[in-house]
Amino acid sequence: MKKWIAFGLSAALTFSFAAAASAQQKTKLTVYTALENDQLAPFKQAIEKGVPDVEISWVRDSTGVITARFLAEKDNPRADMVMGLAASSLLMFETAGLLEEYKPKGADELKEIFRDQKAPYTYTGMDAYLGVVCYNTAEGAKIDTKTPTSWQDLLKPAFKGKIVMPHPASSGTGYLMVAGWLQGMGEEAGWKFMDGLHENIAAYLHSGSAPCVQAAKGERVVGLALDMRGASEKTKGAPLDVVIPKEGTGWEMEATAIVRGTKNLEAAKKVADWGATKAASELYSKSYAIVAYPGVSNIPPNYPANAEQGMIKNDLSWMAANRDRILAEWSKRYESKAAPKN
Amino acid sequence: MSTGLVFPASGAASRMTINERQIAGLFIAALCLVLVLIIALPLWSLLSKSFESADGTFVGLNNYLTYFTTPTLFVSLQNSLIVAAISTAIVIPLAFAYAYALTRTCMPAKGLFYAFALLPIFAPSLLAAISLVYIFGNQGFLGFLLLGNSVYGPIGIVMGEVLSTFPHALLILVTALSLADGRLYEAAAALGTSKARVFWTITLPGARFGVINATFVVFTLVITDFGVPKVIGGQYEVLATDAYKQVVGQQNFSMGAVVGMILLVPAVIAFIVDKIAKRHQVALLSARAVPFEPPANRRVALTYLLFCLVAGGIIVGTYGVAVWASLIQYWPYNLSLTLNNYDFANVEPGGWQPYFNSLTMAALVSIIGSAVVFCGAYLIEKTNAFPRGRAIAQLLAMLPMAVPGLVLGLGYVFFFNASWNPLSFLYGTLALLVINTLAHFYTVSHLTALTALKQIDGEFEAVSASLKVPFWRTFGAVTVPICAPTILDIAVYMFVNALTTVSAVIFLYGTESKLASIAIVHMDEAGASASAAAMATVIMTTAIGVKLTHLVLAHTIFDRLQRWRCRTAT
Numbered sequence: 069m070k071k072w073i074a075f076g077l078s079a080a081l082t083f084s085f086a087a088a089a090s091a092q093q094k095t096k097l098t099v100y101t102a103l104e105n106d107q108l109a110p111f112k113q114a115i116e117k118g119v120p121d122v123e124i125s126w127v128r129d130s131t132g133v134i135t136a137r138f139l140a141e142k143d144n145p146r147a148d149m150v151m152g153l154a155a156s157s158l159l160m161f162e163t164a165g166l167l168e169e170y171k172p173k174g175a176d177e178l179k180e181i182f183r184d185q186k187a188p189y190t191y192t193g194m195d196a197y198l199g200v201v202c203y204n205t206a207e208g209a210k211i212d213t214k215t216p217t218s219w220q221d222l223l224k225p226a227f228k229g230k231i232v233m234p235h236p237a238s239s240g241t242g243y244l245m246v247a248g249w250l251q252g253m254g255e256e257a258g259w260k261f262m263d264g265l266h267e268n269i270a271a272y273l274h275s276g277s278a279p280c281v282q283a284a285k286g287e288r289v290v291g292l293a294l295d296m297r298g299a300s301e302k303t304k305g306a307p308l309d310v311v312i313p314k315e316g317t318g319w320e321m322e323a324t325a326i327v328r329g330t331k332n333l334e335a336a337k338k339v340a341d342w343g344a345t346k347a348a349s350e351l352y353s354k355s356y357a358i359v360a361y362p363g364v365s366n367i368p369p370n371y372p373a374n375a376e377q378g379m380i381k382n383d384l385s386w387m388a389a390n391r392d393r394i395l396a397e398w399s400k401r402y403e404s405k406a407a408p409k410n
Numbered sequence: 411m412s413t414g415l416v417f418p419a420s421g422a423a424s425r426m427t428i429n430e431r432q433i434a435g436l437f438i439a440a441l442c443l444v445l446v447l448i449i450a451l452p453l454w455s456l457l458s459k460s461f462e463s464a465d466g467t468f469v470g471l472n473n474y475l476t477y478f479t480t481p482t483l484f485v486s487l488q489n490s491l492i493v494a495a496i497s498t499a500i501v502i503p504l505a506f507a508y509a510y511a512l513t514r515t516c517m518p519a520k521g522l523f524y525a526f527a528l529l530p531i532f533a534p535s536l537l538a539a540i541s542l543v544y545i546f547g548n549q550g551f552l553g554f555l556l557l558g559n560s561v562y563g564p565i566g567i568v569m570g571e572v573l574s575t576f577p578h579a580l581l582i583l584v585t586a587l588s589l590a591d592g593r594l595y596e597a598a599a600a601l602g603t604s605k606a607r608v609f610w611t612i613t614l615p616g617a618r619f620g621v622i623n624a625t626f627v628v629f630t631l632v633i634t635d636f637g638v639p640k641v642i643g644g645q646y647e648v649l650a651t652d653a654y655k656q657v658v659g660q661q662n663f664s665m666g667a668v669v670g671m672i673l674l675v676p677a678v679i680a681f682i683v684d685k686i687a688k689r690h691q692v693a694l695l696s697a698r699a700v701p702f703e704p705p706a707n708r709r710v711a712l713t714y715l716l717f718c719l720v721a722g723g724i725i726v727g728t729y730g731v732a733v734w735a736s737l738i739q740y741w742p743y744n745l746s747l748t749l750n751n752y753d754f755a756n757v758e759p760g761g762w763q764p765y766f767n768s769l770t771m772a773a774l775v776s777i778i779g780s781a782v783v784f785c786g787a788y789l790i791e792k793t794n795a796f797p798r799g800r801a802i803a804q805l806l807a808m809l810p811m812a813v814p815g816l817v818l819g820l821g822y823v824f825f826f827n828a829s830w831n832p833l834s835f836l837y838g839t840l841a842l843l844v845i846n847t848l849a850h851f852y853t854v855s856h857l858t859a860l861t862a863l864k865q866i867d868g869e870f871e872a873v874s875a876s877l878k879v880p881f882w883r884t885f886g887a888v889t890v891p892i893c894a895p896t897i898l899d900i901a902v903y904m905f906v907n908a909l910t911t912v913s914a915v916i917f918l919y920g921t922e923s924k925l926a927s928i929a930i931v932h933m934d935e936a937g938a939s940a941s942a943a944a945m946a947t948v949i950m951t952t953a954i955g956v957k958l959t960h961l962v963l964a965h966t967i968f969d970r971l972q973r974w975r976c977r978t979a980t
Contacts (some may be wrong), residue, residue: 395660
């Protein structure tokens with residue numbers, strides 16, 4: 069009972085302070101994010117337009133770094149919100165009890181897969197990103213190969229030593245691809261496919277976008293990486309084909325959540341509400357083909373057309389629950405013999 | 411710190427008065443306190459996690475057991491040792507010859523060659539990686555030089571590490587070789603000693619400390635660096651990438667801490683070796699020493715000039731390629747030139763702001779750092795109060811070198827963000843970035859200061875003591891002026907490293923304190939490697955500008971202050 073009173077009192081205090089503060093000036097929200105650099109300015113602008121009494125200040129880094137940093141800070145969290153971070157990271161935060169339970173107004177209108185599936189409701193999806201094949205046509209022509217359309221195409225001997233992909237233990241993208249194969253093909257066939265793929269892999273890189281960047285620059289013929297990076301490299305002039313293999317591909321989504329214990333809860337809730345609106349999804353759709361709000365669709369330039377059909381049935385909590393087991397098996401199969409292979 | 415202010419009961423035959431001894435003790439205690447706060451406690455708050463499970467319960471050595479039973483460990487460990495050993499074996503002789511050319515010959519344009527060789531520390535490490543890929547990568551224009559071997563792997567790592575550690579070794583070796591007693595060489599010449607014998611019996615032993623220090627610095631730098639292996643290591647796993655996989659890939663701080671602990675081993679060995687070497691130490695520059703002046707030997711000068719041209723040329727060439735890379739539209743398919751990559755607002759929300767943050771941070775680190783480091787080194791080396799405190803300070807000063815930036819950065823998060831820590835207000839501010847960077851680059855600066863101090867005869871202190879001059883007067887009137895060039899070297903070293911450092915500060919910057927070096931990483935991640943190269947070029951140009959100012963200063967001011975080094979001047 070005492071707890072409830074204390075909670076009620078402090079909540080009331082927080083609210084009145086927040087109200088008093090917002091009456092005078094904008095509430096400054098610190099938001100941790102893994103959004104791309106060039107998305108930050110338009111996102112800030114749009115949020116501040118949608119929720120006039122907040123001011124957004126970003127702390128942005130790659131998914132792994134920002135996730136590690138957030139977890140390291142858990143005794144004394146510095147962020148008010150997390151936005152544009154992989155749902156698998158948010159699941160980890162939720163398990164650690166670091167997220168505030170809140171379901172944004174209008175969340176029910178979003179596509180089902182973008183809603184937190186399990187209670188407590190803590191995060192809301194924004195957009196989905198997919199693992200794709202970046203194929204350099206100029207370099208491919210030199211070794212006489214065609215654009216791969218199926219995962220099995222990547223097992224052709226012509227690709228020996230020409231493929232790079234993210235290391236699943238250092239990059240979330242790497243893991244989502246591995247988990248995608250295991251879920252899409254079934255575990256046994258998935259491992260068998262990876263055994264074959266391993267023979268053609270030149271290196272497992274420590275970043276989710278580096279493989280496609282390397283393919284774009286002709287360092288490699290094929291890079292397995294994030295869809296958006298493939299599209300943007302192609303837009304910049306790289307001779308790339310960005311392909312979603314016909315069997316479908318693993319995916320992951322970016323999501324928004326409120327950090328438990330934030331001093332700016334009210335403002336954060338407003339931003340979370342905004343994140344679930346149609347206007348917000350229209351903004352997301354400038355970079356991603358698949359967004360949370362139904363009916364909003366805008367294929368970014370050079371983005372593969374069949375994206376939505378290409379998403380396999382993906383179970384994010386299965387991915388989280390089996391991560392240690394899969395990574396251990398992966399390391400046993402490919403890492404111990406992976407050493408100097410150049 | 412329970413050792414607090416425990417003075418040895420009888421420092422018998424003390425050179426200092428009791429009063430002076432107390433003041434020295436107080437200073438040393440303050441030094442220890444600072445080092446504990448900025449190095450020991452943050453490190454411990456991460457490394458202690460190696461004994462905990464992911465949810466924070468104590469599990470003893472379980473994590474170590476898990477790690478040591480993983481088959482990939484020995485591959486990584488072996489790879490790390492191989493790469494570090496090869497890089498060290500290449501760097502030390504090269505840097506020694508280069509340093510010798512700069513200090514002991516009459517080669518022309520020494521300042522210029524010194525600056526050339528320091529180029530790698532002027533540039534963010536990513537720049538070398540970018541240009542190595544452009545030169546030797548699968549699309550590289552000199553790729554054929556590798557005879558079919560791939561640059562992605564041990565070859566690339568060794569090339570990258572040799573380039574980036576060369577100036578660190580050079581800095582120490584130049585200091586070691588620049589002080590010499592001319593009388594020894596005169597005696598040798600009078601006795602008709604062969605040149606080889608002079609080298610093995612006078613030059614090398616005289617520079618012994620420098621060589622030992624430089625060896626450990628290079629070895630540990632290579633072992634702990636993850637930037638080069640990450641970008642160009644391909645499939646070749648090393649310990650530092652293991653730590654990265656654990657911490658950034660899987661957010662497993664416990665296992666990351668285990669790798670961090672293993673990486674500390676070389677530093678501990680370095681500390682022990684330093685202790686042993688110290689026992690056999692003889693001061694080079696006795697109070698009666700005569701400064702050495704290089705003989706005017708044309709042929710020798712020409713040979714070294716040729717060597718420096720090749721070595722310096724390779725360094726300048728590599729970074730030249732990176733500058734060119736920053737001006738290209740889209741490598742390798744559209745090689746037309748453009749300045750667009752310098753308009754950072756396209757790819758970085760802060761535009762040029764991170765650059766100015768970096769400048770502020772670097773200036774603060776340089777000023778505060780050189781003062782703290784030099785005074786600290788003096789207290790450790792030249793006072794004789796409170797020996798236990800000095801030993802602790804020495805150990806702490808040696809630690810940061812062995813710690814990967816990743817580990818130090820996370821340690822700072824755990825320590826300075828803890829809710830009980832009264833210093834937590836610093837978190838996310840530029841001030842904490844300054845403190846972290848100072849700690850991160852403490853060791854090399856400390857070793858540089860120590861090398862210079864070791865070469866000054868203890869008799870200066872003895873004479874001062876017998877003249878009843880307190881040590882701080884000796885420090886101000888003798889030590890600082892003699893070592894002024896070294897102090898300035900340290901200040902420049904700190905400034906430049908603060909401009910380029912990434913791995914530790916990436917966990918610490920706040921919304922208002924993003925640094926240029928971090929912006930470079932972000933741009934490269936986003937595929938904008940030309941913009942990354944452009945920002946890196948701006949950083950490099952700034953650093954070179956600072957170095958040139960340094961050279962001019964050294965010429966105008968120190969030529970006067972350092973005239974005692976010249977025999978003929980009066």
